[in-house]
Amino acid sequence: MIQKKLEVVYQPFDKATRVPPGTTLFSAAHWIGLPIDSTCGGRGTCGKCKVQVLQGGAEITIADRKQLRADELEAGWRLSCQAKVYDDTTVNVPALMRVPKAATMGVNRLVLLDPNVRKVFVELTEPSLEDQRSDIERLRDALTAEGFDMKADLQSLRALPATLRAAEFKVTAVLGGDQLITVEAGDTRDQSYGIAFDLGTTTVVGTLMNLRTGMAEAVRSTLNGQAPFGADVISRISHGMQGSATRRCCTSCSASMPPRFR
Numbered sequence: 001m002i003q004k005k006l007e008v009v010y011q012p013f014d015k016a017t018r019v020p021p022g023t024t025l026f027s028a029a030h031w032i033g034l035p036i037d038s039t040c041g042g043r044g045t046c047g048k049c050k051v052q053v054l055q056g057g058a059e060i061t062i063a064d065r066k067q068l069r070a071d072e073l074e075a076g077w078r079l080s081c082q083a084k085v086y087d088d089t090t091v092n093v094p095a096l097m098r099v100p101k102a103a104t105m106g107v108n109r110l111v112l113l114d115p116n117v118r119k120v121f122v123e124l125t126e127p128s129l130e131d132q133r134s135d136i137e138r139l140r141d142a143l144t145a146e147g148f149d150m151k152a153d154l155q156s157l158r159a160l161p162a163t164l165r166a167a168e169f170k171v172t173a174v175l176g177g178d179q180l181i182t183v184e185a186g187d188t189r190d191q192s193y194g195i196a197f198d199l200g201t202t203t204v205v206g207t208l209m210n211l212r213t214g215m216a217e218a219v220r221s222t223l224n225g226q227a228p229f230g231a232d233v234i235s236r237i238s239h240g241m242q243g244s245a246t247r248r249c250c251t252s253c254s255a256s257m258p259p260r261f262r
Helices: 025-031 062-067 070-074 135-145 154-166 233-240 245-254
Strands: 006-011 015-019 050-055 077-079 089-092 117-123 170-176 179-185 193-199 203-210 216-223
Touching: 006 025, 015 025, 062 077, 070 077, 117 135, 135 154, 135 170, 154 179
Parallel strands: 006 089
Antiparallel strands: 006 015, 050 077, 050 089, 117 170, 170 179, 193 203, 203 216
């Protein structure tokens, strides 16, 4: 007999998922990329993962009575790691539980800016009967004349012909070391950016850096996807020793970052 799955809706995100009966609200949130803060790894001892059940109800557990006040229990607050789903349920995730705190500013010190990513503007000669070099040879020769070595992968080779012709062979080559990352139409040397990620125990902080000035243009942070497995590294190692949990820990962390940067 196929087990009917139940719908769980998380407000104010308006995110929904369907889970088997008996799944905790904590696990269901984690499955849809909505990690809820927890320092005990879902053992019901820290009291940080509380959510308010708006619809569907959830039994009051022993851990709820230890961690929550009587008025909170009456208002529908439950520890999400202990509250199991047996009906279609709607819950509210409080603001303090969903906005991680992170240090996004600090004290700067002077460093010599020498990024591995370089932008080189070149004006190539167009192919002719007298000059029948391939596009990649044409670009490599121009970069060699500027003092740069270059290797290109298949993705770069595929995009090169269309880019060169659309830009009338005036392009900017973006190099990471000696690897050709991409070729941009026109002169884009004044637009050079990189992204740095700080993978912290609690949060993942992404910083958009201007590679020309060394200044941070934007900073964003989110809760580390490994948070449901415990607040400290030792708790996560213990969780990772449980069969296939190691892979889940790794993928949960990478899932905290935008897909194109994983």
